[in-house]
Amino acid sequence: MTAKEIRIAYESYTSRMELYPQDRELLSAADAALDTAHAPYSRFRVGAAVRLSDGSILRGANQENASFPAGICAERVLLSAVSAVSPHLSVSSLAITYAGEGIDSSHPLAPCGVCRQTLAEYEDRYRHPIRLILSGQAGIVQVFTSACDLLPFRFSGTELPVSAFDPSGT
Numbered sequence: 001m002t003a004k005e006i007r008i009a010y011e012s013y014t015s016r017m018e019l020y021p022q023d024r025e026l027l028s029a030a031d032a033a034l035d036t037a038h039a040p041y042s043r044f045r046v047g048a049a050v051r052l053s054d055g056s057i058l059r060g061a062n063q064e065n066a067s068f069p070a071g072i073c074a075e076r077v078l079l080s081a082v083s084a085v086s087p088h089l090s091v092s093s094l095a096i097t098y099a100g101e102g103i104d105s106s107h108p109l110a111p112c113g114v115c116r117q118t119l120a121e122y123e124d125r126y127r128h129p130i131r132l133i134l135s136g137q138a139g140i141v142q143v144f145t146s147a148c149d150l151l152p153f154r155f156s157g158t159e160l161p162v163s164a165f166d167p168s169g170t
């Protein structure tokens with residue numbers, strides 16, 4: 001038996017004021033996205049904003065549904081929109097924040113497992129990492145160099161039969 005260990009390196013800032021102006025700007029866009037959340041069931045609004053490879057910013061928010069599993073997290077709303085609308089651009093950074101009545105938003109929100117899996121595959125598609133900037137409405141901000149850092153031992157699809165990658169396969 002060999003005991004092994006995984007370490008995750010990330011940056012922790014005491015407040016948004018410590019961030020690079022570009023990252024602060026991205027978080028402000030995520031704040032603005034909170035207004036576009038459709039969260040009548042959880043009342044938990046999540047705002048996301050991406051910096052694209054051409055330097056532009058796009059925003060998105062969680063979109064819920066009365067059939068709860070049909071709801072989509074802010075991160076995946078936004079990644080799908082970028083991929084469908086601007087397929088020639090890639091995502092360099094993603095900022096995420098959250099708010100809601102009576103909710104303590106003074107610490108960062110970590111993306112859910114499904115979003116981590118999705119983010120990891122976007123990194124594969126882009127062949128470069130996606131920086132994550134995680135923040136509440138106040139308090140510390142965490143910055144991860146790569147979304148994959150949040151999902152070690154992930155399912156990467158390499159075990160799938162080759163035909164699963166081939167649209168003409170059976």
Ligand code: THU
Nearest residue numbers: 042044046062064073074111112
């Ligand atoms: N949510 C996100 O949008 N992103 C996450 O990473 C975690 C959860 C949303 C989904 C749902 O609309 C609400 O937050 C409560 O789970």
